Amino acid sequence: AQTVTQSQPEMSVQEAETVTLSCTYDTSESDYYLFWYKQPPSRQMILVIRQEAYKQQNATENRFSVNFQKAAKSFSLKISDSQLGDAAMYFCAYRRINFGNEKLTFGTGTRLTIIP
Template identity: 90%
Template sequence: AQTVTQSQPEMSVQEAETVTLSCTYDTSESDYYLFWYKQPPSRQMILVIRQEAYKQQNATENRFSVNFQKAAKSFSLKISDSQLGDAAMYFCAYRSPNAGTDKLIFGTGTRLQVFP
């Protein structure tokens, strides 16, 4: 069974600085999808960025980028030019294309605080 691990329960960053959130996963599959979701206090999960495992190029969405290391099974999120609105829980998630289900397997999350 696949597992997702986020080893940083909390992180903090100063506004306009850069922060990196870590995620590792365990799988025996060669093809899969990885995601970072943001969950503000409103509780609504918002997709930040996705990565297909067959793509070697790291995904980028504006100030958000990932460092995908397939061999190391590592998928970190870098937030550049941090803003106060980035403060939230961040969840790393895995999805298998082969399981017959679309379920997302989530890590335990990292709480990001942004200080002015």
């Protein structure tokens, strides 16, 4: 079974600084998707960034980027120029690509606090 591990229950960063959230996963599959989701205090979960395992290039979305290390099964999220609106729970998630298997496996989350 696939597992996703987020070893940092809480993180904090000064506004405008950079922070990296860690995620490791375990799978025997060679092809899969990885995601970072953000859950602000209002609770609506939204997608931050997605990485396809077959792509070697790390995904980026504005101030958000990932460091995808397939061999090490590591998928960290870097937030640059942190803003107050980045304060949230961040969840790392894994999904197989197989047809019909839609299941997302989530990590336990990292609560990010932004210090003004």
